[in-house]
Amino acid sequence: MSSSANARNAAYNERRTAATSGAKPRVTTARAGAKERPDSSGDVLPEDSASNAPVRKSDSGLSGMHSWRRHTETETQKTRSQVVKRESIRVRRASPVDDSAENNNASRMNATTARELERTTSRIDDRVNVNPRKHEGPGLWKPQASLIEHTTAPLAARISIPPLASLFPETLEPTPLKQLSPSLQEAAILEDLLFVLMGFEGQYIHFSDSYHPSVEKDRLMGPSFQILPGLDPSLRDLTTSVLKIATYYGAIEAFVEVQSRDEFGAINHALCASIRKVLKDYFVLIVQLENQFINNEAFSLHLLHLHTLPTSHLMFQIYTLAHEVLKKNSLLEEDLDESVDGLDDVDNILEQLREGGELAPGSMSKKIFKGGNVLRLLTERLTLMSGDPAARTLIQTLLRDASRPYMTMLNEWLHHGGIKDPHGEFLIKEQKSIKREKLEEDFTDEYWEKRYTIRDGEVPPQLEGVKDKVLLAGKYLNVVRECGGVDVSKEVKDVPLSFNDPRFLDNVNGAYAHANSSLLNLLLTTHALPERLRSLKHYFFLDRSDFFTYFLDLSASELRKPFRNVNVGKLQSLLDLVLRQPSSVAAQDPFKEDVRVQMNDVGLTKFLMGVVNVRGIEQDAPDESLEKYRTPAIHSSTEEESNMTGFEALEFKFSVPFPLSLVISSKTVLRYQILFRYLLSMRHLEGLLVSSWEDHHKVLSWTHKGKDPKLEMWKRRAWTLRSRMLVFVQQFMYYCTAEVIEPNWRNLMFRVNGDDDCSKDGGSAAPREGAKVTRTVDKLMEDHVDFLDTCLKECMLMNSRLLRIHSKLTSVCTLFATYTSRLTRDLLPADASLAGTPQALALLSAYYPNPKHRAMPENLKTYDAEKLKGMNDLMGKYEHNFNHHLRILLDALDYYAATETVALGRLCAQLSTAGEKGGRERIAAGEGG
Numbered sequence: 001m002s003s004s005a006n007a008r009n010a011a012y013n014e015r016r017t018a019a020t021s022g023a024k025p026r027v028t029t030a031r032a033g034a035k036e037r038p039d040s041s042g043d044v045l046p047e048d049s050a051s052n053a054p055v056r057k058s059d060s061g062l063s064g065m066h067s068w069r070r071h072t073e074t075e076t077q078k079t080r081s082q083v084v085k086r087e088s089i090r091v092r093r094a095s096p097v098d099d100s101a102e103n104n105n106a107s108r109m110n111a112t113t114a115r116e117l118e119r120t121t122s123r124i125d126d127r128v129n130v131n132p133r134k135h136e137g138p139g140l141w142k143p144q145a146s147l148i149e150h151t152t153a154p155l156a157a158r159i160s161i162p163p164l165a166s167l168f169p170e171t172l173e174p175t176p177l178k179q180l181s182p183s184l185q186e187a188a189i190l191e192d193l194l195f196v197l198m199g200f201e202g203q204y205i206h207f208s209d210s211y212h213p214s215v216e217k218d219r220l221m222g223p224s225f226q227i228l229p230g231l232d233p234s235l236r237d238l239t240t241s242v243l244k245i246a247t248y249y250g251a252i253e254a255f256v257e258v259q260s261r262d263e264f265g266a267i268n269h270a271l272c273a274s275i276r277k278v279l280k281d282y283f284v285l286i287v288q289l290e291n292q293f294i295n296n297e298a299f300s301l302h303l304l305h306l307h308t309l310p311t312s313h314l315m316f317q318i319y320t321l322a323h324e325v326l327k328k329n330s331l332l333e334e335d336l337d338e339s340v341d342g343l344d345d346v347d348n349i350l351e352q353l354r355e356g357g358e359l360a361p362g363s364m365s366k367k368i369f370k371g372g373n374v375l376r377l378l379t380e381r382l383t384l385m386s387g388d389p390a391a392r393t394l395i396q397t398l399l400r401d402a403s404r405p406y407m408t409m410l411n412e413w414l415h416h417g418g419i420k421d422p423h424g425e426f427l428i429k430e431q432k433s434i435k436r437e438k439l440e441e442d443f444t445d446e447y448w449e450k451r452y453t454i455r456d457g458e459v460p461p462q463l464e465g466v467k468d469k470v471l472l473a474g475k476y477l478n479v480v481r482e483c484g485g486v487d488v489s490k491e492v493k494d495v496p497l498s499f500n501d502p503r504f505l506d507n508v509n510g511a512y513a514h515a516n517s518s519l520l521n522l523l524l525t526t527h528a529l530p531e532r533l534r535s536l537k538h539y540f541f542l543d544r545s546d547f548f549t550y551f552l553d554l555s556a557s558e559l560r561k562p563f564r565n566v567n568v569g570k571l572q573s574l575l576d577l578v579l580r581q582p583s584s585v586a587a588q589d590p591f592k593e594d595v596r597v598q599m600n601d602v603g604l605t606k607f608l609m610g611v612v613n614v615r616g617i618e619q620d621a622p623d624e625s626l627e628k629y630r631t632p633a634i635h636s637s638t639e640e641e642s643n644m645t646g647f648e649a650l651e652f653k654f655s656v657p658f659p660l661s662l663v664i665s666s667k668t669v670l671r672y673q674i675l676f677r678y679l680l681s682m683r684h685l686e687g688l689l690v691s692s693w694e695d696h697h698k699v700l701s702w703t704h705k706g707k708d709p710k711l712e713m714w715k716r717r718a719w720t721l722r723s724r725m726l727v728f729v730q731q732f733m734y735y736c737t738a739e740v741i742e743p744n745w746r747n748l749m750f751r752v753n754g755d756d757d758c759s760k761d762g763g764s765a766a767p768r769e770g771a772k773v774t775r776t777v778d779k780l781m782e783d784h785v786d787f788l789d790t791c792l793k794e795c796m797l798m799n800s801r802l803l804r805i806h807s808k809l810t811s812v813c814t815l816f817a818t819y820t821s822r823l824t825r826d827l828l829p830a831d832a833s834l835a836g837t838p839q840a841l842a843l844l845s846a847y848y849p850n851p852k853h854r855a856m857p858e859n860l861k862t863y864d865a866e867k868l869k870g871m872n873d874l875m876g877k878y879e880h881n882f883n884h885h886l887r888i889l890l891d892a893l894d895y896y897a898a899t900e901t902v903a904l905g906r907l908c909a910q911l912s913t914a915g916e917k918g919g920r921e922r923i924a925a926g927e928g929g
Contacts, residue, residue: 141169152262155276161213165206174203178230185232186301189239193304194290196225196246198283199253204228205243220258220326222251222319238301245308248315249282255322258331265370265423266405268325271378274401275318278394285311310390317391321398324377328369371425375403375460375499400498406460407497414470414511415492417477419452427459428452428471448662448781452478462499469512476515476777479659480522519659519777527660530752533784535591536664539652540672541741542679547584551575552687559646563599566646571597596653603644604677605807612800647684651677663781671788675741678797682733685810688817689726696722699824711868717875718823721882725813728886731910739906740794748787752780794903799896805889812881823871886911 146160177185192202201207208224225243227236256272256279258264289307292299326332378399385391409426412418419430434451452475459467496504523529537543552559554574558566578584579592586592600607651673656664696702696719705712754775789798796802890908897905 141172153257153260155260156257162200164213165201165203166209176230177204177228180230182232182235185230186235189227189231189235190293190299190301190304193239193242193246193301194286194293196243197249197286197289197308199223199246199250204231205239216254216258217332219254220251220322220332222247222254235301238305242301242305242308245312245315248312248319249279252279252315252318252322255326259322259325263423264329264368265425267371267374267402267425270405271374271398271402274398277401278314278318282311282315313390314394317385317394318398321377321381321395324381325369325374328373328377370423371406372427372455372458372460372463375399375406375462378402379461396500400500403460403499404497407499410463410470411492411495411507413474414508414515415477415495417474417479417481417515419474425458427455427463427467428474429455448475448665451475460499462504463508466505466508469508472776472778473508473512473515476519477511479662480515480518483522483659516776520775520780523659523663523777523780524752527657529660529663530749532591532656532660532664533749533752535589535594536654536672537745538586538589539595539654540676541737541745542676542683544585547578547581547586550581550584551578552683554578555646559650561646563601563644563646563649566599566649568597568599571646571650594655596655598651598653599646599649600651600673600677601649603648604674604681605803608674608797608803609800612798612803648677648681650680662777663784668784668788671785671792674797675788675791675795678795679733679736681810682729682736685813685817686726686729686733688814689722689729692722692817692820693726695820695824702824708868710872714868714871714875717879721816721875721879722820725816725882727913728809728911729813732907735907735910736795740903741791744787744790744794748783751775751783794901796904799900802889802892802896805885805892808885809882809889812878812885816878816882 143163145162148158148160150158174188177188180188188204192205196202196205205225205227207213208226210218211223212218213223224247227239231239252275256275259268260272285308289304292303292307323332378395382392382395382399385395406426409419409421412420413426413428419426419428421428421430429452431451431453434447452471454467454471463470496507542548551574554577555571558570575595575597579586579589579595581587654664654669654672702715792798796806890912893904893908893911897903897908
């Protein structure tokens with residue numbers, strides 16, 4: 001065995017000499033060299049490596065061959081002198097024996113080995129020590145290396161793949177293994193393994209026929225190897241076991257090269273960099289094994305196997321991790337779960353198109369496994385390998401290194417409110433096409449809800465529990481930064497740089513608290529949010545309506561027109577005039593310049609029915625139950641819109657600057673406008689009924705007491721119905737303002753100011769002294785929207801059944817108030833004591849001021865006994881419709897007060913008095929008739 005060690009040393013020296021003489025260093029199957037072994041007479045014979053492989057010509061051709069031979073002769077002389085100086089040859093044995101037996105065994109071994117080397121050398125001389133001219137001619141083998149084009153992976157190899165051993169000419173084939181002794185076979189295989197472990201073919205170990213280095217999928221799967229026949233079975237088993245490491249290394253090297261491309265993101269790049277560190281230790285191990293192979297005569301294949309076992313385990317862990325990542329990216333096999341994933345990133349594609357860009361060729365391809373998904377996979381494997389200390393330490397290192405770019409993005413988001421994510425792998429996604437300039441036209445809160453969103457399914461497990469805080473912290477700080485409240489140039493220090501840092505969660509919670517307090521201070525103090533909300537209440541809820549009453553009086557003539565004919569500019573001028581009156585309470589409002597007048601071209605009832613149906617709030621009233629409430633009083637939507645007046649279409653628009661527009665957004669202003677139109681319609685109806693009351697107390701036809709008792713009873717019925725309608729409207733307005741809006745408004749302001757919520761029963765209870773709650777900006781926005789939604793719901797605007805019934809009731813009241821002037825004219829010919837009198841004719845002439853355009857009807861100038869009968873029929877219809885719909889409303893209010901909204905019970909109690917009075921008056925009217 002000592003002779004094999006000497007031969008191995010000489011062979012390796014000669015092979016290293018050949019590798020530096022111009023032969024291609026990475027093409028190990030073409031490496032050329034000669035080693036020297038002593039024969040039985042003590043001479044040194046030139047020979048190739050331990051596997052007896054002949055010399056391969058380098059790329060430099062014949063000149064390289066001559067240079068190699070000159071260098072080989074020099075190295076041969078050096079090796080010969082080293083071998084001759086050896087005093088003895090030590091032989092390894094299984095058990096200690098005496099010196100005489102050892103000397104006899106050594107002499108026999110030397111003789112046998114020398115004879116075998118002599119025979120082998122003679123065969124090598126015929127193949128190696130030949131005239132170089134023998135290889136000249138058309139069959140000359142000239143392998144060449146070339147440079148590969150650049151890729152997006154900066155550290156990828158750019159040298160072409162060496163030619164396969166299967167392409168070598170026959171003249172370069174080594175001596176068959178079956179012609180070598182086991183000791184020489186072991187020496188040859190050991191040397192081959194050192195090259196194979198670095199990714200090159202050996203002389204006796206080649207790539208299998210199914211492996212093609214030029215195919216990326218094969219490289220990612222890892223090379224498979226085949227050993228030339230003739231190897232001893234025991235050596236073959238050990239060799240096969242060691243070759244697994246070469247497979248792992250080849251696959252890992254290809255994985256690092258592929259995953260380092262730009263499209264796979266910074267997390268994959270950091271993971272590949274961490275794997276490169278492990279491969280560096282792997283190469284250190286190869287160098288140590290090489291040193292043992294050269295200098296340690298006792299080094300064997302078994303020792304090589306033992307030394308590589310720990311590394312084999314670690315390489316296997318990286319190999320399986322790499323395969324999981326590659327499968328997720330569908331680079332090894334189709335991932336059926338994500339095979340149809342081309343349209344998952346629709347938002348980014350649409351954003352790219354909005355910005356005027358074009359779709360990239362790969363924009364509709366499969367989703368790349370990167371970012372948080374890679375960190376999730378590493379975390380899951382860390383949990384899976386918790387019982388394996390070596391694997392756990394390795395994966396912890398990979399996770400720590402891979403999470404560093406992610407933590408850099410996280411710290412930038414948490415402490416500066418910015419996103420530096422060129423590869424789209426951070427858990428927060430930014431839609432740059434959504435800008436704050438669109439807030440005035442944004443009725444869906446798109447800026448706040450969609451500008452920054454969480455990438456579902458791509459959140460690392462370490463951030464799963466705090467992802468909402470991460471999102472809000474960055475959003476809050478982003479708003480403050482856009483308002484100039486954050487110094488983005490200031491570098492954040494003393495922050496965790498990996499998920500393993502124990503300060504990781506404290507960093508998130510601290511950044512969230514700081515961002516929240518900064519934005520709250522900006523909203524409440526710098527931009528005076530409470531004052532803005534009070535201004536909204538004055539203008540939209542008619543809180544201080546002295547200015548609004550004056551405005552309605554000035555603009556009544558304009559608002560009576562169809563809404564399409566209303567001059568909005570004139571209304572705006574009148575509103576500005578009213579708001580600037582020194583005597584008005586609105587004159588001291590600093591935000592009065594933000595109020596604008598506009599006309600809505602959709603009726604309130606139609607709009608609300610559309611909202612309720614889309615949202616699906618009303619589920620208890622089926623369509624067939626609503627059909628029986630349909631009456632001619634409600635016109636079709638087209639007819640309703642065409643007949644809509646300025647009073648029904650009038651609404652205010654309130655402009656707020658950023659960042660107040662996040663809290664008072666277009667979405668919330670729309671709710672204010674709905675409540676304003678609703679209150680305005682009731683206020684306008686109250687004004688019509690009050691005008692009717694004035695006519696009943698001033699106009700001659702109503703104040704004159706005639707001799708006909710039936711006519712006087714009809715008047716009482718009209719007065720009673722008008723009074724009941726007025727009570728209904730006033731009670732309804734009182735309920736909406738005093739019972740709904742005011743208590744909920746106080747609750748909102750307590751929350752805005754940081755006080756605990758007051759009593760839940762809508763009373764006037766003050767907040768408890770010293771009671772504080774933790775406030776956040778999102779909670780403030782949520783409270784604001786909840787306040788408006790509660791008002792809409794308790795005002796019956798979010799229930800389709802109640803909304804329809806209320807619309808019918810108000811329509812009846814509006815018709816009755818509108819036809820009061822007609823009833824005033826019809827009373828004159830129905831009263832025998834007034835018909836045809838000068839007072840009656842003078843009153844009628846006021847209704848017909850221009851006889852040329854509209855002459856006074858002759859039937860109004862004389863007494864008509866049948867007129868009272870028609871008036872009784874008309875009054876009966878008004879009474880029936882009002883009583884019928886009021887009774888249905890009371891029943892519905894009683895039902896919904898018990899099942900949904902308790903506050904409706906108070907309204908039901910208040911309106912029931914009008915119903916009882918109406919019943920008693922109806923009975924009295926019937927008896928009198």
